[in-house]
Amino acid sequence: MRITVSVNGQPHTRDVEPRLLLVHFLRDELGLTGTHWGCDTSNCGVCTVQLDGVPVKSCTVLAVMADGHEVTTVEGLERDGELDAVQKGFVECHGLQCGFCTPGMLLTARRLLDTVPDPDEGQIREAISGQLCRCTGYENIVRSIRWAAAAEGEARR
Amino acid sequence: MQVPAKFAYERADSVPHALELLERYGPEARVVAGGHSLIPMMKLRLAQPEALIDINGLTELGRLAVEDDELVIGALVRHAELLASTIATDLFPIFRDAERVxxxxxxxxxxxxxxxxxxADPSEDLSAVFSALRATAVxxxxxxxxxxxxxxxxxxxxxxxxxxDELLVRLRVPISSGTGSAYVKVERRVGDWPVAAAGAVLRVEDGVIAQAGVGLTAVGAxxxxxxxxxxxLAGRPPSPEAFAAAGRIAAEHCEPHTDQRGPADYKRHLAAELTRRALAAAAERI
Structure with missing residues (x-):
């Protein structure tokens, strides 16, 4: 089946089998390996991408379901060579150790700050509660997202 | 790597179109929307539908609104939308309790x-919620x-x-004044299926319970x-004693099974205790 998916603002047209999962479309068809592939059971959340701006677990979405829609992956966060505030936050606050959960965490964090610009710790923990950090580095992930929220708040002033 | 078996994929552009596709492909076709139950089952090859009919584009099924004296919830409303809907959760806090978990x-x-x-998973929370609310399926x-x-x-x-060859299109929930509702769940870890859960809907008139709804999840009710x-409960004044007795009765009449989430006698204990707690919480909210 021929599908056209807009990924990070670029349309990509491919012939795919309906059973192809979005995570494999991104990684294997488009070579965007920033989206990681973990538990394959919609539990761990490392495969999280944004579909029309909303975080979804791409191991449980068919690529054909994204036909005509907008997907954002970690590769799409950077703008004009500058990292997104959530990426900077993870750098500044040591928000990653092994890095496996990081792309999904970043996309969830981006959505959270787009909808709740100044989240408290509880809101951040709730937002990332569908994603597992194998390093158990949640403290620093929360701190990183707080850092990004503060940086964006500062920039708005 | 988990890969579903091959299937034909069709995208419905209207409810009549979806129904036409269901008729064309027959009983081995499945409707897919969020896909978060069906796709994992297909990946494990527990389900091997010959065709998927994708209804994600049917925006007419995504409505969530009060119509006359009913809350109408379209079949395509996402869990996150129900949780975020203050119309729904103010009328029926049981939705907020359940959706959060x-x-x-x-x-x-x-x-x-x-x-x-x-x-229709026996451990699925919303089935008990809508049962307690005495909803109607359209x-x-x-x-x-x-x-x-x-x-x-x-x-x-x-x-x-x-x-x-049919499609669930919406749920209708009757709205009446003097009603409180709640849902209480025990799970092994955050986000898990329940070991057991109970929902309660109470309508009190003139100091007595006019109607009670008790929903039970994962205990073979x-x-x-x-x-x-x-x-x-009907006709009695709301009281801790009445709620405890109702919990014991609910526990007597369910049929929990021992599985990886817990032994049957523990689940029966939970059925009683969670029913009691849900009723008490519902009464507080009237």
Missing amino acids: IADPIVRNRGTIGGSLCQ IQGRNGTRTVPIRDFHQGPYETAVEP EHFCAPEAETY
Whole structure:
């Protein structure tokens, strides 16, 4: 089946089998390996991408379901060579150790700050509660997202 | 790597089109919306439908609104939308209680209300919620729509009243004043399926319970409800003693099974205790 998916603002047209999962479309068809592939059971959340701006677990979405829609992956966060505030936050606050959960965490964090610009710790923990950090580095992930929220708040002033 | 077996994929552009596709592909076709029950089952090859009919584009099924004296919830409303709807959760706090503990926020972004009910998993939270609320399911077929009381909707594990060539289009929940509701769940870890859970809906008139709804999840309660406990409560003043007695009655009449989530006697204990707690919380909210 021929599908056209807009990924990070670029349309990509491919012939795919309906059973192809979005995570494999991104990684294997488009070579965007920033989206990681973990538990394959919609539990761990490392495969999280944004579909029309909303975080979804791409191991449980068919690529054909994204036909005509907008997907954002970690590769799409950077703008004009500058990292997104959530990426900077993870750098500044040591928000990653092994890095496996990081792309999904970043996309969830981006959505959270787009909808709740100044989240408290509880809101951040709730937002990332569908994603597992194998390093158990949640403290620093929360701190990183707080850092990004503060940086964006500062920039708005 | 988990890969579903091959299937044909069709995208419906209207409800009549979806029904036409269901008729064309026959009983081995499945409707897919959020896909968060069906796609994992297909990946494990527990389900091998010959065709998927994608209804994600049917925005007419995504409505959530009060119409006359009912809350109408489209089958395609996502869990996250129900949780975020103050109209729904102010009228029926039981939705907020339940949705907060269904899977996780990212799964809730995608999974749908209709999908949860049609999956009819015995451990699925919303089945008990709608059962406690005495909702009505609206099912559409080629010859028009029909309504089914939610307590006739679930016919067994993974079995519903929806025929292969029909589509659940919306749920209707009766609104009445003097009503409180709550849902209480015990799970092994955050976001898990319940070990057991109970929902309660109480309507009090002139100091006595005019109608009680008790929903039970994952404890083998037929139609996800506890009619004996409801009958016991009707006509009594709300009180801790009455709620405890109703909990004991609910526990007596369910049939929990021992599985990886816990032994049957523990689940029966939870059925009693969670029913009591849900009733008490519902009464507080009237």
